Amino acid sequence: MAEIKDFNCTYDNSVGISKEVTAGLSLTFPDAYMHADTMAVLAKALKAHDGADFCGLPFCHTVEAEAMGGSINFGNDKAGPRAKEYIYTSPEELLELPEIDFTKGRVYETLLACQILKKQGEQVVLEVSGPFTILNVLIDARHVFKAVRKKPELMKEVFWKLGKELQRYVKEAEKYGVEMISYADSSGGVNILGPKTAEQVVSDFTYEFLKELEEAAGEGTLILLCPKTTFALLGTGKAELKEIELPGPMRYGEACIYMKGRIHFAGQMCIKNINYRLENGRFKALVLK
């Protein structure tokens, strides 16, 4: 059996929208979460508040699910958008999920916001969620977990349906100038799934999905993996780490920016761990086998 280590999320880093970030911005909420121009303003405010090297968009993990019909509570100035009620009750229904229309709605506004920031000279990370996180908005997680165990073939199909949409999302984002994509699916971590199911998910989906994404994405695109995904790939022998010399010690975010166009995957640290420094001046790139 695979030995997948868990990465414990820490909470000393960027936590997203809060009253401290939104105070004094003269924005109205939740409206500010829905339009490209205000999203760009918010992203810059969040970057300044966190002292980060890049702007991160969107501010929640509901954009993909909303674009597929999910019901969203758009939040306020204290807490960002989040899932409202579930719209599905059986995993079979998930096969009917619609394709994402990238020319409308919040997903479009998010892409536009990335473009605005890019034109303003900002480094932008588009945060893309994996299947478990997306499904969390659409259906009670217990139906998903149960189906993963009892109907693995069905869930494989569902994962790939979502995976194809995510690959299209990344390709679309590139058109808007996005060069850094983060990919995380912490709702499907080994701490929740257990080693056996986590291994199954890597072999049924994650590895091939990322392999295809690597081929589809442009040479200048860097995919920043959540360390939980990194550990899942390493633990199942689907990837290895390759050390690369940096010009000197620097923060992880800064190092990722430096690595654009040099490697395809990063994933040694959570991108929200803003102050994590690579003191030894060495970067660990992830190479898929």
Place this chain on the structure above:
Amino acid sequence: MSVKEELLKRLSDGVVNMEEDDVAEAAQEYLEAGYPAFDGIMKGLIDGMNRAGQLYEEEEYFVTDVLLCSDAMYAGLDVLRPCLPDEEDKAKRKGVIGVVEGDTHDIGKNLVKIMMETAGFDMIDLGRDVPLQKFVDTAREEGAELICMSTLMTTTMGGMETVIHLLEENGLRDKVKVMIGGGPISQRYADKIGADGYSQNAVEAVKLAKRLLDIA
């Protein structure tokens, strides 16, 4: 092994092995054989769920396993519970449980709820993204002795302290014990906001609840 013991074992094993349909079938056979529903629940279903909890504590089972075991347990309960004499349900201690406003991560909360119910508590589940006043109102209306809150986000953990203040303002603080948990929560945080206890996982939550309410 007597027929009753065999059926109890089938109920217990069915829960541990996550066999929802077999548990429901075994529960039906158990009732048709004329055995008391209470024993079927306690010595069959709850026994199985306790074994699952033990496996979870030993890291043999994970969150998904426990959720599936609980589905099997609830399938059995659906059959046996209607045949339970009324008085069997009355002595249960009540708790209110939910994920605080602003957060929708409810896997941990669901797990705590399951283990608390397994341990004999009557849990009123308010769900996720729960308005803070609702914890207090429900505790008052239901006469609950416990409020269990969880969150996975640092931005929403402050809501737990607000609930404690609301309990004080409503004159309920000395009547209700407050338990908290979730990713960013710690004993230190519980001490800081004046919660009665913190637990790291669902099994520990049951022990904490029993300790707080002086249940042997």
